[in-house]
Amino acid sequence: xxxxxxxxxxRVLKTGQSMTxxxxxxxxxxxxxxxxxxxxxGLRLIHYSVGEGTTAKxxxxxxxxxxxxxxxxxxxxxxxxxxxxxxxxFCASSYSQGNTEAFFGQGTRLTVV
Amino acid sequence: GENVEQHPSTxxxxxxxxxxxxxxxxxxxxxxxxxxxxxxxxxxxLIIDIRSNVGEKKDQRIAVTLNKTAKHFSLHITETQPEDxxxxxxxxxxxxxxxxxxNLFFGTGTRLTVIx
Numbered sequence: 327x328x329x330x331x332x333x334x335x336x337r338v339l340k341t342g343q344s345m346t347x348x349x350x351x352x353x354x355x356x357x358x359x360x361x362x363x364x365x366x367x368g369l370r371l372i373h374y375s376v377g378e379g380t381t382a383k384x385x386x387x388x389x390x391x392x393x394x395x396x397x398x399x400x401x402x403x404x405x406x407x408x409x410x411x412x413x414x415x416f417c418a419s420s421y422s423q424g425n426t427e428a429f430f431g432q433g434t435r436l437t438v439v
Numbered sequence: 440g441e442n443v444e445q446h447p448s449t450x451x452x453x454x455x456x457x458x459x460x461x462x463x464x465x466x467x468x469x470x471x472x473x474x475x476x477x478x479x480x481x482x483x484x485l486i487i488d489i490r491s492n493v494g495e496k497k498d499q500r501i502a503v504t505l506n507k508t509a510k511h512f513s514l515h516i517t518e519t520q521p522e523d524x525x526x527x528x529x530x531x532x533x534x535x536x537x538x539x540x541x542n543l544f545f546g547t548g549t550r551l552t553v554i555x
Contacts, residue, residue, distance in 0.1 A: 357540045366448070368528060368545040369483070376540045384542065385440070416482065420541055426471060426534060428543060430482040 328352055332417050332431035339407040339438045347402040347434050349417030357421045358400035359384070359428070360392060362413040369416065375400055407438045441466040443531050445546025452519050453554050460549045462529035463511040469531040472505060472512045473543070477526045486527075487514070490534075519553045526550050 333348045349358065356377050361369040371384030373392040381392045389411060391403045400419075404411060414435050420428040442465040452458050464472075473488035489496045489503045489512065496503050500519075505512040516523055530543040 359540075359542070361545075366547060368443075368445075368547040369543075370545070371542055374540050374542055382540070385544075418543075426541055427485050427488075428473070428541070430484070432482050 330417055330419055330429050330431040332415075332434050334434060335432065336435050337437070339404075339436065341408060341438060343407050344403070344405050345407065345436075346404075347415055347417075347436075349400045349402070349419075349431055350398055351400075351417075351419040351429070352398060353419060353429065354397070355419035355421055355429075356397075357419060358394065359418045359420075360390070360400065360402045361416045361418065362386065363416060363433075364413050372402065372415075407436075409438045412436060412438045441469055441531055441533075441544040443529060443544050443546045445529050445549060447549060448547065449550045449552070451552045451554060454519060454521060456519055458514075458516045458519055458523070458551055458553075460514045460527055460529070460551070461511060462513070462531075462546050463509075464531040464544075465510065466531070466533065467507075467510065468533045468536070469544075471532050471534045471541070472503070473530050474503060474514050475528045475530065475545075477528065477548075479525070483528060516551075519551075521553050521555050524551055524553045 359374045360372040375394040378397040417431040418428045470491040475483035477483040502515040529546040
């Protein structure tokens with residue numbers, strides 16, 4: 327099992343450009359999440375999904391959109407990148423029967439210039 | 440929503456000493472409290488967790504205590520080793536909430552340095 331895999335690992339965008347981050351998990355988890363990690367602020371939830379075809383807003387959803395067309399994939403989109411979106415993005419997944427542990431991807435370092 | 444506060448933000452200890460990291464939470468409905476360790480440049484990984492129906496849990500050199508009344512929980516690492524150096528995050532969530540998801544609310548992290 328690969329666990330949770332994020333693509334890409336690094337990216338530099340110009341202000342106003344768009345991009346999509348892909349998260350894939352092979353653990354048959356129901357729940358998937360996108361977090362951003364900024365210095366001194368911990369991990370903050372952007373959007374989450376409780377199952378295929380469902381998404382919901384987290385703590386800091388503005389400027390981001392998500393989709394979960396397949397159970398194993400959770401996509402995070404930035405339609406018009408801003409310097410404030412410079413961050414490290416982590417995808418996570420959790421919940422299979424009897425197991426609540428959240429597993430994280432390796433992170434995507436995004437810089438918006 | 441839930442608000443988790445974590446202290447201290449940095450902690451340095453001599454190898455072999457103990458380290459304690461403390462967190463408080465605001466939502467009395469939270470019932471699951473995991474701790475994650477993040478080594479430099481790596482992903483966060485679960486090291487121990489506790490549910491609200493117990494007050495303490497131990498796993499070798501790591502222990503977590505929970506005080507539901509005061510709404511705080513702590514991570515204790517004994518006999519620290521250089522490989523314990525990392526950033527530690529506490530988190531809280533309500534399993535079985537109305538959202539249907541186990542959304543974790545994280546503290547801001549503690550950078551632990553173990554000095555050889």
